[in-house]
Amino acid sequence: MTAAVAGQQVPVAAPPTRTAAWRRLLRSPAGLVGAVLVALVVAAAVTALLGMTPYDPIAQHPQARLQPPSTQYWFGTDQFGRDVFSRSLAGVGNSLRVAVVAVFLSALVGTTAGICAGFYGGKVRGPVLAVTNVLFAFPPLLLALTLAATFTRNWLTIAIAIAIVYVPIFVRVSRGPVLSLRETDFIKAARVLGIPTWRILVRHLLPNLAAIVIVQVTLSLSWAVLTEAALSFLGLGSPPPAPSLGSMCSTPRFWLVRPGGTWRRRAPSSSSSWSGSICWATGCATLSTREMDATHDGSPW
Amino acid sequence: MTALLELADLRVSARSGRADREIVHGVDLTVEAGQTVAVVGESGSGKSLTMLAVMGLLADPLHLTGGAVRLGGRDLTALSERKLRAIRGNDAAMIYQDPMTSLNPLMRVGDQVIEAMTAHGVPKAEAGRRMLDLLARVGIPDPKRTARAYPHEFSGGMRQRVMIACALAMRPRLLIADEPTTALDVTIQQQILALIDELRRELGMTTIWVTHDLGVVARLVDRVVVMYAGHVVEDAPVRQLFSAPQHPYTKALLAALPDPSDDDRPPLAQIPGRPPAATDPVEGCPFRPRCSQAVDACATRPPLQTRMQGRAACWVPPHEWRN
Numbered sequence: 001m002t003a004a005v006a007g008q009q010v011p012v013a014a015p016p017t018r019t020a021a022w023r024r025l026l027r028s029p030a031g032l033v034g035a036v037l038v039a040l041v042v043a044a045a046v047t048a049l050l051g052m053t054p055y056d057p058i059a060q061h062p063q064a065r066l067q068p069p070s071t072q073y074w075f076g077t078d079q080f081g082r083d084v085f086s087r088s089l090a091g092v093g094n095s096l097r098v099a100v101v102a103v104f105l106s107a108l109v110g111t112t113a114g115i116c117a118g119f120y121g122g123k124v125r126g127p128v129l130a131v132t133n134v135l136f137a138f139p140p141l142l143l144a145l146t147l148a149a150t151f152t153r154n155w156l157t158i159a160i161a162i163a164i165v166y167v168p169i170f171v172r173v174s175r176g177p178v179l180s181l182r183e184t185d186f187i188k189a190a191r192v193l194g195i196p197t198w199r200i201l202v203r204h205l206l207p208n209l210a211a212i213v214i215v216q217v218t219l220s221l222s223w224a225v226l227t228e229a230a231l232s233f234l235g236l237g238s239p240p241p242a243p244s245l246g247s248m249c250s251t252p253r254f255w256l257v258r259p260g261g262t263w264r265r266r267a268p269s270s271s272s273s274w275s276g277s278i279c280w281a282t283g284c285a286t287l288s289t290r291e292m293d294a295t296h297d298g299s300p301w
Numbered sequence: 302m303t304a305l306l307e308l309a310d311l312r313v314s315a316r317s318g319r320a321d322r323e324i325v326h327g328v329d330l331t332v333e334a335g336q337t338v339a340v341v342g343e344s345g346s347g348k349s350l351t352m353l354a355v356m357g358l359l360a361d362p363l364h365l366t367g368g369a370v371r372l373g374g375r376d377l378t379a380l381s382e383r384k385l386r387a388i389r390g391n392d393a394a395m396i397y398q399d400p401m402t403s404l405n406p407l408m409r410v411g412d413q414v415i416e417a418m419t420a421h422g423v424p425k426a427e428a429g430r431r432m433l434d435l436l437a438r439v440g441i442p443d444p445k446r447t448a449r450a451y452p453h454e455f456s457g458g459m460r461q462r463v464m465i466a467c468a469l470a471m472r473p474r475l476l477i478a479d480e481p482t483t484a485l486d487v488t489i490q491q492q493i494l495a496l497i498d499e500l501r502r503e504l505g506m507t508t509i510w511v512t513h514d515l516g517v518v519a520r521l522v523d524r525v526v527v528m529y530a531g532h533v534v535e536d537a538p539v540r541q542l543f544s545a546p547q548h549p550y551t552k553a554l555l556a557a558l559p560d561p562s563d564d565d566r567p568p569l570a571q572i573p574g575r576p577p578a579a580t581d582p583v584e585g586c587p588f589r590p591r592c593s594q595a596v597d598a599c600a601t602r603p604p605l606q607t608r609m610q611g612r613a614a615c616w617v618p619p620h621e622w623r624n
Contacts, residue, residue: 121361185402191358192397193467194390195420203416207407 041092048093053086057243078248082241090243098159099224105163107217110170115201115209117171118178129175132168140165144227148236155238162227166220173216174209181205304371305334305507306355306475311368313350313359313531315579321366324579325350326531328368329605332507334474339510339518339539341554342528343576348511351528352477356395357385372475391421393475394468396497399484400461404452410463411436411448417467428470435466439496458489465497472504479511494521516558519543524611527551530576530587537611547613549594549622586614594622 025031047053054074055061061081069076075084117128135143147161181187182205190200231237232246240247313325325347332338340348353359355370357377370377372393377385397403404413411432418428436444439462452460461481468476478497482490498521501508510518515525525542527535527550535548546552556570574591577583585600586592592599598616605612 185397185399186405188358189397189403189464189467190405190416192356192389192395193417193420194386194388195416196386199416199420203408204405208405 041096044089045093045096048086048089048091049097053083053089055083055086057086057090058082058241084248087243087248088245091245091248094155094238094243095225095228095245098155098162098228099221101156101159102162102166102224102228103217103220105160106166106220107170107213109163110167111174111209111213113167114171114174115178115205118175119182119201119205128171132171135164135168136172141227141230144231145234145236148231153236153239155242158228158231158237161231162224165227166224169220170213170216173212177209177212178205181208303334304331305336305373306330306332306509307369307371308351308355309369309371311351311354311370312366313347313354313363314366316362316364322579323366324363324531325354328528328531328533330526330533330536332475332509334507335505336524337501337508337510337522338524338526339512339515339522340526340528341512341515341518343513345530345576345579346528347531348528349479352395352479352509352511355477356389356393357382358389387421390417390468390473391471392473393477394471394473395477395479396461396464396468396481398480400457400464400481401484403464404460406452408451409449410452410455411444414448414463414466414470417470421471423471431470432466435470436463438500439463439466439469440492441466456489457485458493461485461489461493462496465493465500469500469504469506474507476501476506476508477511478508480513482517483512483514490517494518515554527554530583531579532587532614533605533612534588534615535611535613536605537609537613541610545609545619547608547611547619548588548615549592549617550588551613552622553593586616 025035048057059082061077061083063081064073064077065079065081067073067077067081073083073085075088078084078087113128113132117125138146144161144165147164148158151157151161187200187204190204195204228237229244229246232244235247237244237246308328308330311325311328311330312323314321314323316322328347328351330351340351342348350359350363353363354365355372355377357370357380359365365378368378372388377388380388404410408416411429414432414435415425415428418431419425423431432448433444436448441447441459441462452463455463465481476497481497482493485493494517497508500506510522512518518525519539522539525535525537525539526533527542527548529550535542535546535551537547541547542551543555546555550572553570553572557572559569572591577587577590585602586595587602589595589599594615594617596617603614603616605614608618
C-alpha cells in the first residue's frame with residue numbers, strides 16, 4: 001500500500017504560533033499604530049476602573065472651580081471643581097465597560113440566533129427574523145433611548161439597552177454565511193459521519209463563521225462607544241454624578257461663554273471620538289493582519 | 302447469503318410549491334452481505350438521491366414518499382433522527398464526490414478523523430491511537446506529523462484518503478462510495494479505487510459504488526444496477542451486463558464507452574435526445590423516446606422481469622432487437 005504513495009511529499013508548515021501573530025501585527029504600520037492607541041485607551045480605562053485616577057472623579061473642590069489646565073489639574077476643573085482629567089479617564093473606563101459588555105452580549109445572543117435561524121430554517125427562522133426586522137425598523141439611537149429611559153439606569157442596564165439594539169446586526173451578519181456554510185460539503189460530510197448536530201454547529205460551523213463575527217465585533221465596539229456617549233449626552237446615560245464622556249460633552253455647553261470654557265468642552269468629546277476611531281482603527285488593523293495571515297499561510301486564525 | 306441492504310419500492314419526491322414531484326420512482330434493490338454493487342446512470346438518474354435516502358440524509362425539499370430501506374433487517378425509514386445518526390458513520394458510511402471541499406478547512410485532519418470516532422462513543426485517547434493507524438492504513442505518510450496538518454496542505458488524493466479514513470473509522474458494514482474519484486486525476490483515481498477495494502476486502506464491507514462511469518468499476522464489482530430517470534432499468538451480474546445487456550439503454554451506454562484499441566476510430570456513439578426532466582410527464586417506459594427498439598407495448602411501463610441471471614425492465618427481449 002505504501003508503495004502506491006511513495007514519492008508523494010506532504011509539506012507540513014510549522015503551525016502558526018501566537019508570538020508569530022503578534023510579530024506580524026506589530027510589523028505592519030497600521031497594526032503598530034492601532035496596537036499603541038488601543039493600549040493607551042485600555043490603560044486609561046483600567047486605571048479608572050481600578051480607582052487609580054489622580055483625583056476622585058466625583059470629588060468636588062469648591063475652591064477650585066473652572067480652573068484652566070495646570071500641572072495640578074491637567075485638563076482643568078469643571079463647574080463643581082472636579083478634576084476633568086480624572087473624569088475623562090473614568091469616562092473612558094465607563095464607555096469601554098459599557099461597550100464591551102454590550103457588544104459581547106449582542107454578539108452572543110445575535111450570533112446564536114443567527115446560526116439557529118440559518119441552520120434550522122422553518123420554525124426557528126420565522127420568529128427570529130420577525131423580531132430582527134422589528135428591531136431593525138427603529139432608528140438605533142431612538143430604540144436605545146427608549147430602552148434606557150425604561151430601565152433603572154446604571155452602566156449595566158445601559159449596556160443591555162445597547163446590546164438589544166445591536167442584536168439584529170449580529171443575527172443578519174451571521175445568518176447569511178450560515179445559509180451557505182450549511183450547504184458546504186464538509187458540513188454534509190460531518191452529517192454523513194453521524195456527528196451530532198450541536199457538535200457540527202460548534203466545531204464546524206462556528207469556527208468558519210468566526211472571521212465575519214470578529215470583524216463585526218470590532219466595528220460594533222466603536223459604534224457602541226459612540227452610542228453610549230450619545231445616550232449620556234442626551235441625559236440618558238449613567239446618571240450624574242457618574243463621569244461619562246457624553247455628559248461631559250453636554251454639560252459644558254452652558255459654560256462655553258465663560259472664560260476657560262472652550263478647552264473643557266474639547267477634552268472629553270475628543271477623547272470620546274478618539275476611542276471610537278481607535279476601536280475602528282483596531283478593527284482595520286486586525287482585519288488587515290488577519291488577511292495577511294490568510295494569504296500568507298492560509299492558516300486558520 | 303443474507304441481504305444486508307434492501308430497498309423496497311423506494312420513492313423520493315421534491316416539494317415544489319404545493320405539489321410533490323416524484324424523482325425516484327420506486328426502486329427495488331437487494332444487496333447481499335459482502336457483495337459489491339455498482340449503481341450507474343447519467344446525472345439526474347436518481348442514483349445519488351437513492352443513496353442519500355439510504356443514509357437518511359434527504360434534506361428539504363427532498364423527502365421520502367414511500368417504500369422502505371432495510372439495513373440488516375431494520376427499517377431505517379421508521380427510525381428517529383437520533384437513531385439514524387447513530388447508524389450513519391457507524392453501520393453505514395459514505396464517501397463523497399469532492400475531497401477538496403469535504404474536509405473542514407479550519408480543523409486539523411487528525412482531529413477530523415478522531416471526531417468520526419468520538420461521535421460514536423469511542424474514548425478520545427483510543428480514537429487518537431486508532432486515528433494514527435487509520436491514516437497509515439490509507440497511505441498517508443508520517444501520520445504523527447501529518448495528522449497535525451490542515452486540509453489545505455494536502456492534495457486532492459491525500460484528502461480523499463483522509464475522507465476514507467473518516468468513513469471507515471468505525472468499520473461500517475455498508476460503504477457507499479458516491480463517485481469518489483470523479484474530481485481526481487486519472488492516476489490518483491486508480492490508487493483510490495484500489496485502496497477502497499483493498500479495504501473493502503479487508504473489512505468485509507458490503508460496498509455500493511455510485512458512478513456514471515461503467516469502465517471505472519467494471520473490474521471492482523459483482524453486480525451492476527443501471528438507473529434511468531429514477532427507475533432501475535437493469536440489474537445484472539457484471540459479466541452478463543457487459544456480454545449480454547438486456548436493456549437497450551444498457552447497450553447504448555456500453556456502446557458509448559470508447560475503445561482505445563480500436564484502430565478505425567469510429568465516431569463516439571451517442572444516445573440521441575436527453576433524459577426526461579423531473580418536470581416532464583412520463584408515461585410508459587421512460588427510455589422510450591430515445592430508444593431504437595421502441596414498440597407499441599412501450600406505452601405502458603415495463604416491470605423489472607427476470608432475464609438470465611438478472612432483471613431488466615424492457616418489453617422487447619434482446620433477440621428481437623433490430624440493429
